[in-house]
Amino acid sequence: MNEEQLIQAAQSGDLDAFNRLVITYQGLAYNVAYRLLGDDAGAQDATQEAFISAYRNLRSYKGGSFKAWLLRIVTNGSYDELRRQKRRPQTPLEPEPLDGEDAPDPSWMADPGESPEELAERVELNAAIQRCLNQLEEEFRTAVVLIDVQGMEYGEVAEIVKRPLGTVKSRLARARSRMQECLQGFAELLPDKFRLTGNP
Amino acid sequence: MNASIAPRDFELLSAHLDGQLAPADTQALLARLGAEPHLREALQRLTQLRSLLRRAPQRRLPRSFMLTPQQAGQRSGVAAWSGFNFASAIAALTLIFVLATDFTVNGLPAIPTARSAEPLLMMAEAPQAESYATDSAPSGGAANPADSTLFESTPADETSLADEIPTLKEPPAPTLTAWVAYNAPVLEALLASLAVIAGLLAWHHRRR
Known part of the structure; x- marks a missing residue:
């Protein structure tokens, strides 16, 4: 069955068909939620809630990009989760790691054949990126996460955020400008090859 | 920069x-x-x-996010319960009140509403009938034989009097129930409208 047929079957109540769609998109959905929230537990909750909400509201899907429809639910759910966290801040039992990573074990980032030094560099880079993302306003963060981190097209993102293409372009430019400024503040922490320097 | x-x-x-x-x-x-x-x-x-940014690592999935039948079912149950909000409760209570009122006044919900005015008519006739009974009925059985002729009547009259006596002895009092009975059609229409409005509000709330 192709995606359209899976959607139709799921709309008729076929949970297996819906779960095949979940398998296709769960990696993307979870990573988007993680980048928007910067927190693993919150990202898991937001992703699970998004899929449950998508299943319940599948009849409201009227065609078009299913990926965009689903990611809209994920982004909205992620920001709802962020607002919930702000309303009920939780004090961690252990001190927050200095690099801002919620998981002390960075093994999830390890590539086979990667040296410990390379892994350490990537951990630092990842932490710096996440800290800078966390400082952006919601609309700018969404643009840079979807287009630059996830490599999505402008048109898809416009559909997700339900804004004109021009607005997406403008938001992305401002987000990139702020990310540049923020990452410059981490220049000393970053390996040379990741430093943002111009060659006049 | x-x-x-x-x-x-x-x-x-x-x-x-x-x-x-x-x-x-x-x-x-x-x-x-x-x-x-x-x-x-x-x-x-x-x-x-x-x-x-494009080199930013993608996180490995910590677990599967596939839905179990329980998750899908439980969530829809929860959603249905949460949809049973204040407006739904009002709608249900109003409907129960309408049915209960109709039942206590008319005995059965299906009784035509025109009959609900009968008790009031009986109540209006009651004082007249009662005074007639009091004035005309002799005290006890020690009646004057001469007077007894006054009470000589045809079998047909006796029958009509007998028919009237039970009604005359238990006249309905002008109570709230009678008032509700008199205004039953208006009250039912009003409460049914309230139920419909509350139901629509609940439906609108759930759609949001």
Whole structure:
């Protein structure tokens, strides 16, 4: 069955068909939620809630990009989760790691054949990126996460955020400008090859 | 870092980097890039940034997010319960009140509403009938035989009196129940309207 047929079957109540769609998109959905929230537990909750909400509201899907429809639910759910966290801040039992990573074990980032030094560099880079993302306003963060981190097209993102293409372009430019400024503040922490320097 | 670049120029560079500029704008920007080194430098930094962000590692899935039948079922149950909000409760209570009122006044919900006015008519006739009974009925059985002739009546009259006596002895009091019975059609229409409005509000709330 192709995606359209899976959607139709799921709309008729076929949970297996819906779960095949979940398998296709769960990696993307979870990573988007993680980048928007910067927190693993919150990202898991937001992703699970998004899929449950998508299943319940599948009849409201009227065609078009299913990926965009689903990611809209994920982004909205992620920001709802962020607002919930702000309303009920939780004090961690252990001190927050200095690099801002919620998981002390960075093994999830390890590539086979990667040296410990390379892994350490990537951990630092990842932490710096996440800290800078966390400082952006919601609309700018969404643009840079979807287009630059996830490599999505402008048109898809416009559909997700339900804004004109021009607005997406403008938001992305401002987000990139702020990310540049923020990452410059981490220049000393970053390996040379990741430093943002111009060659006049 | 971007102090030397105007926001509009930065936006042009950003869109150009992703191939999102119109051909005419691209030509104009390329001409400027050839003449303005600070624009070239800004574009180079922007290219580095995009490359950096694209290299940001993707997290491995911590678990599967497939829905179990329980999850799907339980959630819809929860949603249905949460939809049973204040407006739904009002609608249900109003309906129960309408049915209960109808039942206590008329005995059965299906009794036509026209009959609900009967008790009031009986109540209006009751005082007259009662005075007739009091005035005309002798006290006890020690009646004057002469007077007894006054009470001689045809079998037909006896029958009509007998029919009237039970009604005359238990006249309905002018109570709230009687008032409700009199106004039953209006009250039912009012409460049914309230139930419909509350139901619509609940439906609207759930759709949101």
